[in-house]
Amino acid sequence: MKYEQLKLANQLCFPVYAASRLITREYQPLLDKLEITYPQYLVLMVLWEKDGLPVNDIAKKLILNTNTITPLLKRMEQQGLISRKRSEKDERMVLVQLTKKGKRLQEKASKIPEALVKRLSDSKIKINDLVKLKESLNYMISFLSK
Amino acid sequence: MKYEQLKLANQLCFPVYAASRLITREYQPLLDKLEITYPQYLVLMVLWEKDGLPVNDIAKKLILNTNTITPLLKRMEQQGLISRKRSEKDERMVLVQLTKKGKRLQEKASKIPEALVKRLSDSKIKINDLVKLKESLNYMISFLSK
DNA sequence: ACTGAATTAATCGCCTGCGATTTAGTTTAA
DNA sequence: TTAAACTAAATCGCAGGCGATTAATTCAGT
16 A cells, blocks of 8 residues: 555545535524524425425435434424424334425525535636536445445 | 525535545544544644644644634543643643653554545545545635635 | 334434633733 | 733533434334
């Protein structure tokens, strides 16, 4: 194994870790207006796409464990964004539904990605590089999440 | 979908967030043997490179706030990995030093990047793509961390 | 029909991660 | 020289994130 490749692991893993936190920081002021956090925003995005999903489906889409997602959903329920109820067909499952408030947030949220893209494009990273970045990460994710 | 842009921005942001967590999960079993966590490993890496740094320098290198790093360092002190003492030149600063135990871990840790790279190369992502990924992320980080 | 395996959420305990604030020490400028 | 501005670290409170375990329900094979 070449030394260069060894360095690469650290040079790659830390940037992913740092970039993740920095991106969340960029989202925060925008999400503050909706009084939600980034993980909560992700849950809403999943539900805006397809409402009424069981906890497990949401967890899988976000690659989170139930011990993260359960309290997260409880907080969202507390804020009146979603409702949770046991499935009648299979009582093991808890189905998550958007409330009116949760649905209404979608319109406000629709302006967030635009602001984010504008901010990132100020960085002069080429769109093409962002697309490649995305592809590489998704490839890595599909491998690591098995 | 009515709000198509809600999907688009997250095609990039979510993968970074997910990849970060998946990478940490990959590290975990390796770090467990050293009885440290990923953020603790990062602190050690900084100190192995240059020992005796003030808290702030470590925080800046890792792009973390003092309210994250202070308790993290306290836990590491508790485990006997580092020592903390006030600088005599400037009593505002706390200098962080590796203990013998902290220094000794470096050798064991040296095998970690190798294992990670091996794992990542199993994913058949080309080394060249990883290099590009790294470069894009670093560019983004340098922009966002200003 | 019955039992053991599998599935789904929830719970517990711990470690980040961060906004907001506080405390202590140092610098600066009137 | 001394009060205000600045800097470094710590503190507080809350929201993730996850390993390990538990409780409830369903499934599958006999």
